[in-house]
Amino acid sequence: MLQFKDVDYTYYTLDGETAALKGLNMSVERGQFVSVIGPSGCGKTTILSLAAGLLQPTGGEIVRAGDGTGYMLQRDALFPWRTVEENIFLPLEINGRKSAQSRQRAIALAEKYGLGNFLKKKPPELSGGMRQRVALIRTLAAGAELLLLDEPFSALDYQTRLEVCDDVQAIIKSEKKTALLVTHDISEAIALSDRVTVLSARPARVVAEHCITFGDGTPKSRRNSGEFAAMFEKLRGELGI
Amino acid sequence: MKKQIQSKGHALFIRGVKRKKILIWSVRLGLLAALLGLWELCAATELIDPFITSSPSRVAATAAELYRGGNLFYHIGITLMETITGFFAAVVCGYAIAVALWLSDGARKIFEPYIVVLNALPKIALGPLIIIWMGTGYTAIIFMTVIVSIIVCIMNTLTGFLQVDATMLTLMRALGASKRQTLTKLVIPASLPQLMNTLKVAVGLAWIGSIMGEYIVSRAGLGYLIVYGGQVFRLDLVMTATIILCALAGAMYAAVALVERAVVK
Numbered sequence: 001m002l003q004f005k006d007v008d009y010t011y012y013t014l015d016g017e018t019a020a021l022k023g024l025n026m027s028v029e030r031g032q033f034v035s036v037i038g039p040s041g042c043g044k045t046t047i048l049s050l051a052a053g054l055l056q057p058t059g060g061e062i063v064r065a066g067d068g069t070g071y072m073l074q075r076d077a078l079f080p081w082r083t084v085e086e087n088i089f090l091p092l093e094i095n096g097r098k099s100a101q102s103r104q105r106a107i108a109l110a111e112k113y114g115l116g117n118f119l120k121k122k123p124p125e126l127s128g129g130m131r132q133r134v135a136l137i138r139t140l141a142a143g144a145e146l147l148l149l150d151e152p153f154s155a156l157d158y159q160t161r162l163e164v165c166d167d168v169q170a171i172i173k174s175e176k177k178t179a180l181l182v183t184h185d186i187s188e189a190i191a192l193s194d195r196v197t198v199l200s201a202r203p204a205r206v207v208a209e210h211c212i213t214f215g216d217g218t219p220k221s222r223r224n225s226g227e228f229a230a231m232f233e234k235l236r237g238e239l240g241i
Numbered sequence: 242m243k244k245q246i247q248s249k250g251h252a253l254f255i256r257g258v259k260r261k262k263i264l265i266w267s268v269r270l271g272l273l274a275a276l277l278g279l280w281e282l283c284a285a286t287e288l289i290d291p292f293i294t295s296s297p298s299r300v301a302a303t304a305a306e307l308y309r310g311g312n313l314f315y316h317i318g319i320t321l322m323e324t325i326t327g328f329f330a331a332v333v334c335g336y337a338i339a340v341a342l343w344l345s346d347g348a349r350k351i352f353e354p355y356i357v358v359l360n361a362l363p364k365i366a367l368g369p370l371i372i373i374w375m376g377t378g379y380t381a382i383i384f385m386t387v388i389v390s391i392i393v394c395i396m397n398t399l400t401g402f403l404q405v406d407a408t409m410l411t412l413m414r415a416l417g418a419s420k421r422q423t424l425t426k427l428v429i430p431a432s433l434p435q436l437m438n439t440l441k442v443a444v445g446l447a448w449i450g451s452i453m454g455e456y457i458v459s460r461a462g463l464g465y466l467i468v469y470g471g472q473v474f475r476l477d478l479v480m481t482a483t484i485i486l487c488a489l490a491g492a493m494y495a496a497v498a499l500v501e502r503a504v505v506k
Contacts, residue, residue: 052415071415077408081430093426094418142416 001065001146001178002051003027008059009046020046022203023060028146028180030065033172035181035189038199039239044182047204048148051180070144072152076135078123084134085110085119091142106141113137113171129160129167136168140175147172149181153188165192166219173217186235190228191219198238208238295480303481317485320451320462323379324493327386328447332440334387335394342395343402343428344420360392364450368457382454382462389450390443397442401435402428437501444497448490463489 009021020043028034049055092098153161198207215221246252277297283289284296307313342349375381413423455464463482470478
């Protein structure tokens with residue numbers, strides 16, 4: 001679905017250059033939920049920008065299977081002057097695919113995930129968790145197969161965060177989408193993912209990769225599992241904190 | 242929002258808020274009445290010289306006299322026309338230029354120093370040039386109104402455009418939006434409150450422009466009455482025109498505030 005082959009990325013400024021990624025190799029298989037964790041400022045967001053095609057690698061190659069990618073950001077970025085429904089239609093408008101059919105599909109999706117009563121409301125009337133759900137539906141309605149998640153829960157308070165985290169994972173799984181999440185939250189990565197990739201400090205390269213198989217696949221069962229703490233410690237060790 | 246009275250405590254609270262509002266309005270109007278009264282009293286008792294300071298009754302008499310001569314609304318109309326035309330021209334052109342500068346980073350950087358210099362330049366210095374270029378009719382005054390207000394329109398609008406949330410801009414980029422889509426779907430609606438602020442500032446500047454223009458060159462208008470009244474030492478006329486000007490400027494600001502309330506909810 002997505003493959004990074006020896007990818008380098010260097011930022012240039014007047015004061016010099018910063019290598020964010022050097023020889024990065026990683027891949028995401030279709031239907032997988034992959035998390036990337038690493039120390040702050042190690043270039044996690046750069047990886048997503050490269051995957052989304054917003055940046056071009058300065059070296060190496062990125063292979064993307066044809067399907068669309070959707071980007072979910074740290075904040076929901078819902079437009080407050082548009083209703084929930086109009087926010088969900090935004091990607092369709094931009095791609096010029098705002099047909100009655102595509103709109104209906106978007107609305108059906110929103111209704112399926114409990115947004116039916118909120119369609120005519122404006123984002124400021126919604127709770128933080130609900131807004132993040134709208135943002136996810138907006139991404140899905142655009143027809144994205146690969147979802148790129150840039151710490152989408154970091155702006156939420158702890159309780160909402162757990163809720164939304166479960167919520168988003170369940171929706172992504174039930175829609176059979178592929179996801180690449182970057183985060184600095186170890187427990188979030190363990191709870192959500194099929195695979196966790198650990199990055200080093202800048203310039204980032206892969207330190208370790210772990211397939212996570214315990215639990216029944218829901219974040220809740222992961223957190224309640226006896227193996228959670230051991231995995232947490234292991235990842236912590238690899239991050240060097 | 243409909244106000245629904247929920248309980249006895251709520252009813253009391255609403256009454257308190259209303260009372261306070263009434264109190265503030267009565268003091269406001271009372272203050273105005275007191276100032277006018279004091280002015281009239283001092284003038285009537287010759288504590289101040291009404292020939293120099295005029296007085297409310299003399300202002301009213303002058304306004305009535307202008308009205309009878311058919312000149313009152315003529316002068317008001319001329320000044321209003323100049324101000325409003327200049328205001329709209331400045332806002333529309335300023336907005337268009339801001340859009341152009343937003344669309345092109347290069348253009349923005351190239352024109353930035355020019356805009357800064359034009360902003361700092363006291364526009365009245367251009368007075369003689371404007372008279373020679375545009376003649377002594379109201380075109381010159383409208384032009385003065387435009388140049389006084391347009392620079393601030395450009396700068397304020399552009400600032401609003403550039404303050405658009407970075408996350409939202411990234412979202413548009415990730416969705417593959419063109420620059421034009423980003424402008425119409427994100428930047429323009431997001432900067433609407435800033436546009437309303439710009440309109441408020443521009444109202445004040447448009448009045449400065451039109452009155453300043455009339456000071457330099459005019460045969461009619463409130464600014465003309467003020468200058469003329471000063472030259473022939475008819476201070477009643479100066480005061481009358483000034484007070485009408487206060488009322489008109491206040492009304493125009495209120496109109497913009499109403500538009501703002503309707504647009505930004």
